[in-house]
Amino acid sequence: MNYRPGRIFLSVPHLGGHEQNYVQKALEDNWVTTAGPNIPGFEHDVCQHTNARFAVALNSGTAAIHLALRVLGVKRGDEVICSTFTFVATANPILYMGATPVFVESEATTWNMCPDTLEQTIQARLKLGKKPACILLVHLYGMPAMLKELLEVAHRYNIPVIEDAAESLGSRYGGHQTGTLGEVGIFSFNGNKIITTSGGGALVTADEKLAEQARFLATQAKEDASFYEHTQMGYNYRMSNIAAGIGRGQIEVLEKRVKQRREVFNFYRERLESEFVSFLPEPKGSYSNRWLTTILLDPSLGKNPEEIRLAMETHNIEVRRLWKPMHLQPLFKGAAYYGNSLSQQLFEQGLCLPSSSSLPEEDLEKVVRVLKGELLQ
Numbered sequence: 001m002n003y004r005p006g007r008i009f010l011s012v013p014h015l016g017g018h019e020q021n022y023v024q025k026a027l028e029d030n031w032v033t034t035a036g037p038n039i040p041g042f043e044h045d046v047c048q049h050t051n052a053r054f055a056v057a058l059n060s061g062t063a064a065i066h067l068a069l070r071v072l073g074v075k076r077g078d079e080v081i082c083s084t085f086t087f088v089a090t091a092n093p094i095l096y097m098g099a100t101p102v103f104v105e106s107e108a109t110t111w112n113m114c115p116d117t118l119e120q121t122i123q124a125r126l127k128l129g130k131k132p133a134c135i136l137l138v139h140l141y142g143m144p145a146m147l148k149e150l151l152e153v154a155h156r157y158n159i160p161v162i163e164d165a166a167e168s169l170g171s172r173y174g175g176h177q178t179g180t181l182g183e184v185g186i187f188s189f190n191g192n193k194i195i196t197t198s199g200g201g202a203l204v205t206a207d208e209k210l211a212e213q214a215r216f217l218a219t220q221a222k223e224d225a226s227f228y229e230h231t232q233m234g235y236n237y238r239m240s241n242i243a244a245g246i247g248r249g250q251i252e253v254l255e256k257r258v259k260q261r262r263e264v265f266n267f268y269r270e271r272l273e274s275e276f277v278s279f280l281p282e283p284k285g286s287y288s289n290r291w292l293t294t295i296l297l298d299p300s301l302g303k304n305p306e307e308i309r310l311a312m313e314t315h316n317i318e319v320r321r322l323w324k325p326m327h328l329q330p331l332f333k334g335a336a337y338y339g340n341s342l343s344q345q346l347f348e349q350g351l352c353l354p355s356s357s358s359l360p361e362e363d364l365e366k367v368v369r370v371l372k373g374e375l376l377q
């Protein structure tokens with residue numbers, strides 16, 4: 001996409017150095033499929049780094065969300081409560097299940113699902129005689145959601161929670177890693193995330209049965225028999241031993257990558273924060289991996305993000321708009337939505353800045369210089 005040499009990308013993979021050793025070994029030993037020692041090895045690594053009890057390595061974060069809905073028993077026609085302010089990959093698996101999304105607006109502190117709106121939504125759906133089957137919440141751009149309040153509401157109504165922690169691997173909430181506090185959590189190792197397996201994901205849970213079921217469903221739901229016996233519909237969702245090898249190398253440098261992304265955020269904040277440009281502060285008790293640095297342009301500046309995006313493009317710098325909320329997507333036209341349109345405002349005022357952990361200082365300086373120039377023009 002618009003590739004020209006010297007381009008400053010939004011977020012690129014950043015290898016740690018040991019990936020090759022794991023991949024080389026896999027090639028030498030002919031473990032090049034969805035079996036082999038890197039897979040349990042990587043699952044173990046994910047557990048070690050997140051304190052999750054069980055991890056299932058999968059071929060995408062989207063697959064992990066799909067399986068999370070499956071193992072929590074979501075059925076055709078069920079309603080699933082979902083953050084509206086997110087990437088479409090959060091919500092698509094609800095459609096795969098033949099279930100119906102009910103979108104909930106964000107709060108202004110973390111930009112994630114608002115606990116009060118969540119409770120109002122549940123009450124409104126209960127009044128209609130529809131008990132939501134599950135709550136799918138996201139930690140957007142790495143910022144932990146208000147989990148204590150959200151989980152309290154979920155427990156009060158006895159509704160299981162899936163944490164979409166695709167963007168927040170390494171982020172912490174009250175000392176716990178995001179993804180490990182709901183019934184099920186998911187991570188993504190897509191190429192643009194904080195670490196990558198070239199493409200992949202993981203489902204984590206403290207419930208051994210759920211983990212076992214996810215692993216079973218991810219491998220075509222093959223029953224324990226000497227021939228091919230199937231009683232359930234399964235999927236081909238397992239991570240390959242090659243991808244897991246890349247993951248093993250990547251997870252070694254996860255903490256370093258979090259530090260580096262946070263440094264990128266601080267670099268921008270120190271130079272760009274003003275009455276016209278605001279950054280999302282970290283609430284007390286939260287530690288964000290700052291996967292992407294986001295800014296909001298004050299309307300009094302009289303600039304719209306699309307203009308700025310295009311202007312940056314002429315300097316070969318990739319900036320992107322914030323996620324367009326799900327309830328505004330044609331795909332979800334007519335879907336139930338509860339809230340005050342905060343996410344629409346964020347969409348209309350916000351931008352993501354180049355945030356790769358490998359960005360050299362001169363590139364960061366260039367982004368700041370060009371952006372300042374565009375904002376002040």
Ligand SMILES: *Cc1c(COP(=O)(O)O)cnc(C)c1O
Nearest residue numbers: 060061062087089090166188190
């Ligand atoms: C990237 C992402 C996903 C999906 O992960 P893939 O590995 O690309 O399938 C899901 N949710 C959010 C919020 C994401 O950013």
